[in-house]
Amino acid sequence: xxxxxxxxxxxxxxxxxxxxxxxxxxxxxxxxxxxxxxxxxxxxxxxxxxxxxxxxxxxxxxxxxxxxxxxxxxxxxxxxxxxxxxxxxxxxxxxxxxxxxxxxxxxxxxxxxxxxxxxxxxxxxxxxxxxxxxxxxxxxxxxxxxxxxxxxxxxxxxxxxxxxxxxxxxxxxxxxxxxxxxxxxxxxxxxxxxxxxxxxxxxxxxxxxxxxxxxxxxxxxxxxxxxxxxxxxxxxxxxxxxxxxxx
Amino acid sequence: xxxxxxxxxxxxxxxxxxxxxxxxxxxxxxxxxxxxxxxxxxxxxxxxxxxxxxxxxxxxxxxxxxxxxxxxxxxxxxxxxxxxxxxxxxxxxxxxxxxxxxxxxxxxxxxxxxxxxxxxxxxxxxxxxxxxxxxxxxxxxxxxxxxxxxxxxxxxxxxxxxxxxxxxxxxxxxxxxxxxxxxxxxxxxxxxxxxxxxxxxxxxxxxxxxxxxxxxxxxxxxxxxxxxxxxxxxxxxxxxxxxxxxxxxxxxxxxxxxxxxxx
Ligand SMILES: Nc1ncnc2c1ncn2[C@@H]1O[C@H](COP(=O)(O)OP(=O)(O)O)[C@@H](O)[C@H]1O
Ligand SMILES: [Mg+2]
Numbered sequence: 001x002x003x004x005x006x007x008x009x010x011x012x013x014x015x016x017x018x019x020x021x022x023x024x025x026x027x028x029x030x031x032x033x034x035x036x037x038x039x040x041x042x043x044x045x046x047x048x049x050x051x052x053x054x055x056x057x058x059x060x061x062x063x064x065x066x067x068x069x070x071x072x073x074x075x076x077x078x079x080x081x082x083x084x085x086x087x088x089x090x091x092x093x094x095x096x097x098x099x100x101x102x103x104x105x106x107x108x109x110x111x112x113x114x115x116x117x118x119x120x121x122x123x124x125x126x127x128x129x130x131x132x133x134x135x136x137x138x139x140x141x142x143x144x145x146x147x148x149x150x151x152x153x154x155x156x157x158x159x160x161x162x163x164x165x166x167x168x169x170x171x172x173x174x175x176x177x178x179x180x181x182x183x184x185x186x187x188x189x190x191x192x193x194x195x196x197x198x199x200x201x202x203x204x205x206x207x208x209x210x211x212x213x214x215x216x217x218x219x220x221x222x223x224x225x226x227x228x229x230x231x232x233x234x235x236x237x238x239x240x241x242x243x244x245x246x247x
Numbered sequence: 248x249x250x251x252x253x254x255x256x257x258x259x260x261x262x263x264x265x266x267x268x269x270x271x272x273x274x275x276x277x278x279x280x281x282x283x284x285x286x287x288x289x290x291x292x293x294x295x296x297x298x299x300x301x302x303x304x305x306x307x308x309x310x311x312x313x314x315x316x317x318x319x320x321x322x323x324x325x326x327x328x329x330x331x332x333x334x335x336x337x338x339x340x341x342x343x344x345x346x347x348x349x350x351x352x353x354x355x356x357x358x359x360x361x362x363x364x365x366x367x368x369x370x371x372x373x374x375x376x377x378x379x380x381x382x383x384x385x386x387x388x389x390x391x392x393x394x395x396x397x398x399x400x401x402x403x404x405x406x407x408x409x410x411x412x413x414x415x416x417x418x419x420x421x422x423x424x425x426x427x428x429x430x431x432x433x434x435x436x437x438x439x440x441x442x443x444x445x446x447x448x449x450x451x452x453x454x455x456x457x458x459x460x461x462x463x464x465x466x467x468x469x470x471x472x473x474x475x476x477x478x479x480x481x482x483x484x485x486x487x488x489x490x491x492x493x494x495x496x497x498x499x500x501x502x503x504x505x506x507x508x509x510x
Binding site for chain 2 (some may be wrong): 048053185
């Protein structure tokens with residue numbers, strides 16, 4: 001499987017504050033890749049490097065074979081879709097307009113076709129009836145689903161989801177997982193998912209990387225079920241088995 | 248030692264803020280130039296909304312303050328001029344005062360308080376909510392989406408608000424002079440004779456410049472909002488303070504230029 005995202009000895013963090021050192025892994029085409037770890041360990045930091053918001057502090061990071069730079073930015077932005085932790089819908093537009101925005105700016109579709117495409121995307125996330133609602137009028141889980149629809153609008157190659165199920169009830173959270181699996185199988189997209197939820201990890205993630213804040217390093221890389229069984233690292237085993245009681 | 252340390256830090260912070268403002272200005276200029284090539288990129292809808300809020304919703308307060316300004320100026324100067332029996336010259340004084348200086352200045356300060364702070368708070372809230380990041384990763388520069396429409400709205404709102412405040416100020420002056428037995432007709436004749444086109448246009452030009460400053464400073468403060476509990480509040484404060492300081496600075500520089508060139 002060809003890699004879509006390649007991290008080679010990446011130092012992650014912010015200018016003057018290294019959070020993770022020497023991180024290397026690949027995300028392969030068509031897989032769901034999970035970023036795991038305790039809160040504050042640098043999952044979102046790594047994701048912000050991958051989506052080109054912050055430059056890496058060291059090493060090389062390639063998305064679709066390109067590094068982020070002023071020259072590649074416009075092309076790379078078209079290849080990715082991002083759902084932020086809060087949804088980050090634009091508050092002055094209704095849900096439909098939020099999904100239509102990337103289509104208006106980048107697609108060659110006519111007005112009517114854009115509208116139909118956006119409605120189809122909302123139907124994919126089962127929110128067609130909320131199209132005319134403003135973001136403030138819908139629940140957090142609905143906002144995240146609209147944000148997923150917006151991230152999918154331009155058929156990106158990689159979709160990044162920052163904590164899609166955090167703060168959601170178990171039913172909504174499970175339906176989000178099903179949505180991700182459905183989109184993965186129907187559209188053959190690659191997903192990078194930041195998550196804490198063990199049931200969700202075992203259900204959707206093909207592979208995962210785990211980070212540890214105190215060691216400032218990636219401490220595990222592989223298939224979740226295998227890591228749970230056979231990891232040498234007590235921290236990793238502990239992370240996976242502690243969730244047993246929640247399942 | 249500690250004093251030098253804290254002073255050093257202050258200067259460093261000031262320099263960093265300056266640097267941040269410069270790169271913000273650079274990006275804004277780049278977007279303006281890009282807009283000349285692709286006018287279709289301008290977000291007219293957003294600009295219209297910002298304009299409505301800055302201009303029309305600001306009319307009552309600008310009119311009210313302008314009126315009071317006219318009344319106060321008239322009373323204060325009338326007291327002095329009455330001693331010589333020339334209270335009619337009050338009309339000349341408030342015409343020049345309002346059109347050249349106070350109209351644009353006071354309107355700009357009101358705009359900084361009303362709209363500069365609103366720009367900073369709106370953009371700051373979007374930043375804290377990751378909406379700016381969302382725009383960036385969608386390949387849509389936040390400057391084009393959020394800053395340009397607001398700055399344009401501020402520039403266009405200022406002349407309208409200024410004229411309104413100035414007219415209200417003249418009405419205030421007319422009422423005061425009426426009470427001092429100067430007939431209205433005489434007052435307005437003096438106003439018409441004093442106000443020349445250059446003076447009015449110069450004042451309105453200044454108004455546009457102040458609008459540009461208030462818009463830029465407000466948006467820049469919003470874009471630099473920190474992700475803390477009081478981040479948005481601080482951004483709004485910075486927008487008002489920075490806006491007023493930059494207006495005063497610009498006005499001072501213009502006054503020196505006018506004096507040097509005898510304008
Ligand atoms: N803008 C920033 N500048 C410096 N440090 C930051 C910044 N944002 C987050 N951090 C720090 O980076 C660490 C990792 O944060 P983050 O990647 O958001 O964690 P999480 O794994 O929960 O998503 C945290 O300790 C946080 O304090
Ligand atoms: Mg996070």
